[in-house]
Amino acid sequence: MTDIQNANRRLLAIQRTLAASGSWRRVLVLPDDARVDVSETQDPSQPTQVAIDGKVVGLYRTLPRSLALVISAVGTPHEHSAEHVPKFPLLEILAPAAADADAPATISIPDLWAIIYTLHTLLHTQETIPIVLSPAIKNAAELSTYLLHSGLARKRHTLPEDTSSAAEPEHFLLRQTFWQGAGTVSYHTRGWLRGHLAFMASAPFPYTQSFTRTPLVIAAHPLRPPKPRQGEVLYRRYIPTLGQMLEFTYFDLDLEGERPTVECEGEQVSPHLAAFHRWHNSDHVNRGWGERGPLQKHRAYVQALMADPGTMPVIMSWDGELMGYAEFVYIKENHVAAYVPGGAWDYDRGLHVLVGEQKFRGIHRSKAWFSAIHHALFLCDARTERVIGEPKLANAAVIKLSEDVAMNVNTVFDFPYKRSAMTWLPRERFFKYDVLSFWEDKDSPARK
Template identity: 55%
Template sequence: MDNANRRLQAIQRSLAPGSEWRRVLVLPDNLGVDVTVPKDAQEATQVAIDNKVVGLYRTLPRSVALVISALGTPHENTADHVPKFPVLEISSPSVIYALHTVYHVQETIPIILSPSIQNGSELTEYLITLAWPADNNPSNVRAKVTQKELFLMRETFWQGAGTSGYHTRGWLRVSTALKGRAPFPYVQSFTRTDLVIASHPLRPPKPPGRGDDETVGRHLAAFHKWHNSDHVNRGWGERGPIEKHREYIKNAMADPAVQPLMMSWDGELMGYCEIVWIKENHVAPYVPEGARDYDRGLHVLVGEEKLRGTLRSTTCQRPKTKRYQYFSGSPHECPNDI
């Protein structure tokens, strides 16, 4: 009976005045994805799954290119070979699979979310977590939500569904160990800073920081005290006023290649460490035979004198930070620990 009803709905839809539909995709559960064929550029395209309209998209009167090289130089936007594509405004994430098929000759598809989407900020963060889109400024904090274009990448097609929250169907069967997150795909990216020029894979978003204003203030005060001690300054060279250290932490939190962490021993603040992606770090040139794509590094300081020593440092670093480095890495290759 259900199949008969679907066929009748398809017939009715095909006979509806002013609408021409075409099949663009069949999902893993054998449901079809159809789109309307607009009569002019101003008309929105409807997307239907199983004969039910799930969203629409429209082409905006502007085109953009995904710039991922020569960042921070006078040549950042001068390359003629980088193709520009029209920006699409989408009303639902359900239309994205259709976009990958309709625009199958494009390596990137620039989109923005329609203002009518009530949970636009949440949805943007969700899409970035899946690595569906890259934003058009790779140096930005990846969780920062703006109205800038997001670029759908062809490499992330398989990551698009099968994830809890918005989708229940997809080709990838997500392991329960990943807690509903699809494996992060390989997408080429670049970093350019005063100390680093490197190509590397796009990194997964970092977990958000935790703590109220009082906790953050306490952590900053400890960080400031430690860096003004002779013991820490000999290794880190960051002695200075608290404004300098506030800016240091702000930059570390904004850097997609650095995960800053505070260390405690029995609830007492002990030190600070940074888990880094080596390729985007200033130590990369010193790695014998060169850093690999998924090599991780660890910069550590133990600021409290009474908590220093091999026993405590080893206890903190090995089971905690190394476990985090391993499980936050990538399925593409086993990372080295540097």
């Protein structure tokens, strides 16, 4: 029997064992569709195993110590009395060999990221997770370098002349940097950004000035990057409280009929256009958007956005089922820029959204996709410092939703056609707060 056959046989045996044990629970589905499960043990002294697609890739256990990441008090009389800084239990990360002597004594970079993703999901209320890498992990030095160089973790804070923390085994995993995509782009392909957006995040589009002149806008602004391919997946994230994968895809008009089509008003059109047309002709969408009309009107509407360098039309879906539409915009060349107090910045982003399918409405789903849009906008360009919205002032539901994802109402202003609230979301606030885990939520179906 070959080594590959032996390996496959062993993997199948592990998968059968996991399936039969009944002591595992699903935590995540990664953006590459790999399933992440953790073992459930009644003995707290036993480590928790983390498995990806049935194969144990690592373990973690709680050590009898708690640590706080004290920063501003270091070097002051308050350094050892900063009780306001929360302490969290120290975890030890172990290789699969800790559970099975025949298993690897190493952890790969993509698998370590998945373990960290699991920890930030289960321990989502912790702004830091103190860890040590077991000295039995053969590539522990490589993993430590990855954690520190990617920004996923840091060492204890010290004064500049004190380098003692460099030799200490403790690392502090940072929730704020994890959700900013630390350790994903350029390291592996398991991150939330996919395709075009992942590429743009790995190589930010260089700055050079461009200009927009329209009946509504006269503005100098950075040249914007080219658009994705039609139908390209841009972002994927599993929402644990719903057990579904949220996906954003660049709008696909498919004018050449190269992909499967559906019938709409006597024509064969892309599923995206058919859904977009149907949604805009529904009463609940038309009340907010006012774009009811024939198929040709909606085709032309999307074509105009695709030709606009400052706007990206996106279709949203749950587990591949189309559910809504969004427009990702650059604020500086958008007509709302004239109303931004202090002026729009070069990489400010904005959004317009609709949920077309009634069964996908509701506060919990709305918080999931709304926060995910902001997540995608911040991830795809580190120069984006804020996302700005302009819902109708009378739309209390959208303003409440905005506040639920950490936005605030900055001001109130009048367009020629509506009175709006201007909502703001600074990057620092969005990633500092516990907005994205969705492991538990008072509004979720799992908690009712």
